[in-house]
Amino acid sequence: MVAISLSIEGWFGLNWRHWKRLIAEVEQLGFTGLFVSDHLVMQDPPAQDSLELIVALTYLADHSERLHFGSMVAPLSIRDPVLVARQAMALDDLSNGRMILGVGAGWNEAEHTMFGYTLGDMTTRMNEVARTALGSLSVQLGICCTSVGAGH
Numbered sequence: 001m002v003a004i005s006l007s008i009e010g011w012f013g014l015n016w017r018h019w020k021r022l023i024a025e026v027e028q029l030g031f032t033g034l035f036v037s038d039h040l041v042m043q044d045p046p047a048q049d050s051l052e053l054i055v056a057l058t059y060l061a062d063h064s065e066r067l068h069f070g071s072m073v074a075p076l077s078i079r080d081p082v083l084v085a086r087q088a089m090a091l092d093d094l095s096n097g098r099m100i101l102g103v104g105a106g107w108n109e110a111e112h113t114m115f116g117y118t119l120g121d122m123t124t125r126m127n128e129v130a131r132t133a134l135g136s137l138s139v140q141l142g143i144c145c146t147s148v149g150a151g152h
Contacts (some may be wrong), residue, residue, distance in 0.1 A: 006035030007144065011050035019051055023060050033068035034060065040078060040111055045057045054087050061095035068098045075106030077125055078117050081132035105129050
């Protein structure tokens with residue numbers, strides 16, 4: 001059987017009322033998962049509604065029975081990798097193992113600049129993702145991670 005999940009942009013007019021309805025409808029229609037993008041803001045804030053990733057995923061975890069869910073992808077260039085790893089573990093526990101963590105190196109230069117972050121080059125960012133995210137998860141989970149797959 002083919003498993004089909006949806007990936008939703010969490011910033012272009014997606015407000016909390018729509019998010020709640022979307023979760024219920026996606027689960028009722030039989031999709032396997034629902035994933036949401038992660039941006040602090042996009043263009044023209046606050047004119048467009050947007051979701052905060054961890055709050056949105058926490059609601060999903062508690063208000064769905066079987067949907068797998070996660071971030072597409074959480075940019076560790078603007079989020080603390082240790083905190084992201086801990087939040088993912090808590091969401092996985094809350095949802096009985098349905099959380100799928102997607103992390104990346106970020107790409108939106110304007111978003112980074114707006115909040116005082118330096119974007120830097122892709123190679124440096126991906127190396128930092130591997131070092132911090134996998135290191136944090138391995139310590140928190142008591143495992144050792146040896147390979148990295150990346151894509152967006």
